[in-house]
Amino acid sequence: MPQLQLHPDRLFPSDSNVRAIARELYASVKDLPIISPHGHTDPSWFANNTPFDNAADLLIKPDHYVFRMLYSQGIKLTDLGVPTADGSATSTDNREIWRLFATNYHLFAATPSRMWLDHVFSEVFGFTDKLDSSTADQYFDAINEQLATPEFLPRALLDRFNIELIATTESALDTLPHHQKIQQDGLGHRVITAYRPDNVVDPDYEGFTDNLAEFGRITGCDISTWAGYLNAHRNRRAYFKSMGATSTDHGHPTARTANLSLSECEALYDIVKQGKATAEQADTFRGQVLTEMAGMCLEDGLVMQLHPGSVRNHNAQLFSQFGRDKGADIPERTEYVRALKPLLDKYGNEPNFTLILFTLDETVYSRELAPLAGHYPCLRLGPPWWFHDSPEGMRRFRQQATETAGIFNTAGFNDDTRAFLSIPARHDVARRMDCVSLAEWVSDHRIGLDEAMTLAYEMAYGLAKRAYKLG
Amino acid sequence: MPQLQLHPDRLFPSDSNVRAIARELYASVKDLPIISPHGHTDPSWFANNTPFDNAADLLIKPDHYVFRMLYSQGIKLTDLGVPTADGSATSTDNREIWRLFATNYHLFAATPSRMWLDHVFSEVFGFTDKLDSSTADQYFDAINEQLATPEFLPRALLDRFNIELIATTESALDTLPHHQKIQQDGLGHRVITAYRPDNVVDPDYEGFTDNLAEFGRITGCDISTWAGYLNAHRNRRAYFKSMGATSTDHGHPTARTANLSLSECEALYDIVKQGKATAEQADTFRGQVLTEMAGMCLEDGLVMQLHPGSVRNHNAQLFSQFGRDKGADIPERTEYVRALKPLLDKYGNEPNFTLILFTLDETVYSRELAPLAGHYPCLRLGPPWWFHDSPEGMRRFRQQATETAGIFNTAGFNDDTRAFLSIPARHDVARRMDCVSLAEWVSDHRIGLDEAMTLAYEMAYGLAKRAYKLG
Amino acid sequence: MPQLQLHPDRLFPSDSNVRAIARELYASVKDLPIISPHGHTDPSWFANNTPFDNAADLLIKPDHYVFRMLYSQGIKLTDLGVPTADGSATSTDNREIWRLFATNYHLFAATPSRMWLDHVFSEVFGFTDKLDSSTADQYFDAINEQLATPEFLPRALLDRFNIELIATTESALDTLPHHQKIQQDGLGHRVITAYRPDNVVDPDYEGFTDNLAEFGRITGCDISTWAGYLNAHRNRRAYFKSMGATSTDHGHPTARTANLSLSECEALYDIVKQGKATAEQADTFRGQVLTEMAGMCLEDGLVMQLHPGSVRNHNAQLFSQFGRDKGADIPERTEYVRALKPLLDKYGNEPNFTLILFTLDETVYSRELAPLAGHYPCLRLGPPWWFHDSPEGMRRFRQQATETAGIFNTAGFNDDTRAFLSIPARHDVARRMDCVSLAEWVSDHRIGLDEAMTLAYEMAYGLAKRAYKLG
Numbered sequence A, B, C: 001m002p003q004l005q006l007h008p009d010r011l012f013p014s015d016s017n018v019r020a021i022a023r024e025l026y027a028s029v030k031d032l033p034i035i036s037p038h039g040h041t042d043p044s045w046f047a048n049n050t051p052f053d054n055a056a057d058l059l060i061k062p063d064h065y066v067f068r069m070l071y072s073q074g075i076k077l078t079d080l081g082v083p084t085a086d087g088s089a090t091s092t093d094n095r096e097i098w099r100l101f102a103t104n105y106h107l108f109a110a111t112p113s114r115m116w117l118d119h120v121f122s123e124v125f126g127f128t129d130k131l132d133s134s135t136a137d138q139y140f141d142a143i144n145e146q147l148a149t150p151e152f153l154p155r156a157l158l159d160r161f162n163i164e165l166i167a168t169t170e171s172a173l174d175t176l177p178h179h180q181k182i183q184q185d186g187l188g189h190r191v192i193t194a195y196r197p198d199n200v201v202d203p204d205y206e207g208f209t210d211n212l213a214e215f216g217r218i219t220g221c222d223i224s225t226w227a228g229y230l231n232a233h234r235n236r237r238a239y240f241k242s243m244g245a246t247s248t249d250h251g252h253p254t255a256r257t258a259n260l261s262l263s264e265c266e267a268l269y270d271i272v273k274q275g276k277a278t279a280e281q282a283d284t285f286r287g288q289v290l291t292e293m294a295g296m297c298l299e300d301g302l303v304m305q306l307h308p309g310s311v312r313n314h315n316a317q318l319f320s321q322f323g324r325d326k327g328a329d330i331p332e333r334t335e336y337v338r339a340l341k342p343l344l345d346k347y348g349n350e351p352n353f354t355l356i357l358f359t360l361d362e363t364v365y366s367r368e369l370a371p372l373a374g375h376y377p378c379l380r381l382g383p384p385w386w387f388h389d390s391p392e393g394m395r396r397f398r399q400q401a402t403e404t405a406g407i408f409n410t411a412g413f414n415d416d417t418r419a420f421l422s423i424p425a426r427h428d429v430a431r432r433m434d435c436v437s438l439a440e441w442v443s444d445h446r447i448g449l450d451e452a453m454t455l456a457y458e459m460a461y462g463l464a465k466r467a468y469k470l471g
Helices: A016-029 A043-048 A055-059 A064-072 A094-103 A112-124 A133-147 A154-160 A177-184 A208-219 A226-242 A262-273 A279-300 A316-322 A341-347 A364-373 A391-405 A420-443 A449-467 B016-029 B043-048 B055-059 B064-072 B094-103 B112-124 B136-147 B154-160 B177-184 B208-219 B226-242 B262-273 B279-300 B316-322 B341-347 B364-373 B391-405 B420-443 B449-467 C016-029 C043-048 C055-059 C064-072 C094-103 C112-124 C136-147 C154-160 C177-184 C208-219 C226-242 C262-273 C279-300 C316-322 C341-347 C364-373 C391-405 C420-443 C449-467
Strands: A034-036 A163-167 A247-250 A303-306 A355-357 A379-381 B034-036 B163-167 B247-250 B303-306 B355-357 B379-381 C034-036 C163-167 C247-250 C303-306 C355-357 C379-381
Touching (some): A016 A420, A016 A449, A034 A420, A034 A449, A043 A154, A043 A177, A055 A133, A064 A094, A112 A420, A154 A163, A226 A279, A247 A279, A262 A279, A279 A303, A279 A341, A355 A364, A364 A379, A364 A391, B016 B420, B034 B420, B034 B449, B064 B094, B064 B112, B094 B136, B154 B420, B208 B226, B226 B279, B247 B279, B262 B279, B279 B303, B279 B341, B391 C391, B420 B449, C034 C420, C034 C449, C043 C154, C055 C094, C055 C136, C112 C420, C154 C163, C154 C420, C208 C226, C226 C262, C247 C279, C262 C279, C355 C364, C364 C379, C391 C420, C420 C449
Parallel strands (some): A247 A303, A303 A355, B247 B303, B303 B355, C034 C163, C247 C303
């Protein structure tokens, strides 16, 4: 039976000098508490603290990294039990789903999913044999058994994972009942929300005009006017802030920002609110709202995050069958220098404003993002995102951004995940890879070991806390 | 006299742990038969099995990698004997041509051409002194002498090179006489063709309307109509398939695809067939034909290859003097995500369709190609192409594509070359570099050695056979 | 007290084999004279040979790498004494400025600025303690004291730094009084100028029409006509050449070139000279002048340099307060293949023309620049520029450009700096990193050690001399 054993030196370079330095640095940060300031876990877990379902429902059906790869090799999503949006049947045989996954586990060789999953299997569930078709049932049964125990309740895992703080992400229309419960139960300091208003900002979002109506209803603002629309955002931001939010998040097709006159804004909003915006008008509107959001950050102190550059729902057939977030979001080229100028012209030099930038287009690290963040006081660079949240992706980020932006213009790590059990694995990969970068710089005498120790702490813990204004 | 000696550890990292693993992996694949599913060797060599000409005609005049570099340093193409298209004189003094090449051989330091040529000189011809001006004549005479022997006949070299299968590439207008002869001689299982219809698909191709007429003539189809034009393709595809073809290949300026209505197709074809297409119409037409070709792949089972992104014949003066393929094809930025959407919307989820994508724009590996191939069941990634068929190019491909696409969404190696003698050298570089990637992942514990052994076999042999449906 | 000590193996890989080779190569080039064929030092230093001012005026206020990073972390430029353009106050307390810099010196960890500054502190000023808040005053006093000594006069430093040749860069309107003095003092062979006509070529340049008038005045040419305008360039080029210039330099937003008919040029110039050019016309004009400059290079033998791709003065607020060159120039995507075609169609095959290309967009190394330079006889690749003049930037350049362009199509190193004291540091980093690339190729047997020795010499010294036609 092939053994599953996480090597203590995993991800460290083979060279004995560099490895020794990496080990020393990693030892100093591996047990630091986890700060998870941006992610997509379900707040009902922490509010209700009820047991997770079986292995397939927890680890396969909701993880688009996992079913994306299986789908690419010809496995049907319905055979994996992915829920359909069009009402067509999907497998409910969780054991068979798990077996199908196990049989194809070799497809994940050398991917981060494999690393995260093996970490979960070994560290969270205690397996010592590798997952394959021969161990599929053993895994399925043992996972389900453990999930039913008190040690695997969500709040117990928060403790076990040493999570000091975790932020979820909710839409502008969410009334945050789970966060209310979380606060009532005294967990408000550990589990907070973040304001993600895409569904009332993006005229191309499904149901946008209905969303606007609901936005008006829950805020009591007159969303028939631009001023009322902005006030509805102010209202919701304040409410999210009362539920712990320290940040907003914006997932836009591009990084475009705009700085229109008031009358232009009003005229544009009149078109947008009726659902009549052209593609160009929709993009301008999204860009204008980003600039307005930056202004509100100066009012209420929230930190702003921008995640642009994903072509959502690229696979039309799959989207109609399964709906959003089914692994068919594909990055495209993303421009920041001219796109961000209107916002930066207005707020770029404000000392109390923070805008954390993410990208799916790695070519901008050295060409655009590092030069921008190495100049504008408001800018910080978020960690490698999504497809690039991986050992090689992290290495490229540090190699391409550091020489121009330095370390202190970066915002630490965040896991950006809905896969709760993988959070320690993801932070562990980030801590290891940051220690590898530091160890390489120490080994070729670019920085001293003492300096590297300080930087390792910042990259694992300090930078995220400061960038997101946490405690 | 400087010695020429191929080091057994060439291209392996210096670190002793990684090198040892790379050695072990490489030992397990180095003697696997060569699968060469995409290339440009001349089928008349294998049909006629007559001796190759002298060293200059074999190794310099047809190799645009070689004369490109010499030209960039001020050496005239006519001094290298490159044949002219405009009838102007070119050198016929092959010994002088060889001397000129030898004298400038230092220009190739650290390039793949140098690696391939040294491999040919050492392994194929048995030289033990390095090529330079002092050894030029010795090389010239010894190569010519060996080329005249039976051991250097094309079919003998097929055996000696351990080539299990090699595909040539022929135009839609080629009647494939050499492949007929190859089949008659019982070599049809080893030397096959591939269908490359650019000259009847691309309205900007030299002589396009004449080509269309010829296309109708040889197929007996009525190419005055869109339906007849498509049938002519069906006819030719079937004939190519009977000559062993398992794939088509398309070399387009962009990756654009289209999915027009039948009436739009008919109207567009009416313009195109008269040679009156605008640049935009020509690009749409190429894109529409790509989608039609995908549909035909579902009918006849051929695999589709797309090689976009080269600005052909960039050097206008050289093109008029020497014609196509003279080293002045320069890559440009290439977009895939929106370009391929029409084709993928129609056929992207078909289980029996395979589209192998190539690129000259490495920025798309992590941003576009790996996310696409890591999702769509029909997509596979071809190996690093042309300028990127090199040690560093291969390293970047594995580092940037693997974490999202995995290994099983790649299509193994192909040499894409007309330089027959360099085929073993090129596959050897690919096998070494793939083993280096694997060795690095083993050494930092991302994968196990047993898993790496399996993957090394797949990368050297298995993936290409399956992706191209060979045997 | 933390020690400042430059490690003799800095920037060399940890692997003992590679490090040993790198050491040997570096030993052979580290003492070669410095060729600095492109830079921005002030010629008045060498003409007047008066002592430099204090530490803050020499090392902080003029160095946009330094104050850019400090500004990005919230430190005001006026607190750093950066001179204002709008007349607002700026700090004149040089000791406080220095302390502020010293206190924040940790921000530069792992950046090239830190490496250059530590080199200057250790090698030029002899410090043995690291710079931080506790050593700030010690540094400030000791630097000022040394600057007042004869050993720190500019000409003495030319000797001490072993600078064989340094080129400054002057505008087309500069009458070059300092270079006249330099020639009179017999230093003309060591300190030369370069012709940078942006302010009379770029219709978007501040004061462009006034500049044109001055251009006519100082040349006596009739700049009301296109022919007269071109003659004014010829006149100035000849004068710059008499002041030692061997090159021109062009800093354009894009790499666009044009090849208009004479009547089109005349019509365009009529618009441009009145300051009425649209953005598109301005870009065409810049492109046309580049092609004209190439033609003049054939007449007068000057070498042409092109530095495109920077969005200048991105921070509008800072630009209005402080003026040009204040750290807010941000790169953007830059296209070369189609942009350069008009110029290359006309002059690309000329054996006596040299065009050295630079870029801030690293994606073009492997995709565009190396294929172009590996074909066109006139093209050479300049070293990594600006943000990319760094260890990782240099590594990426060699990894991405060499396999297609080779080494002999590159133009050696240039420091492109106004920070005179850092010139040895910058050349030292380049020599080390080039030796690292060579050592890696030797260690994995791509090239031999003897060949690497020759290449190291070329990269450190020979290539720059030949590319810039120096001596």
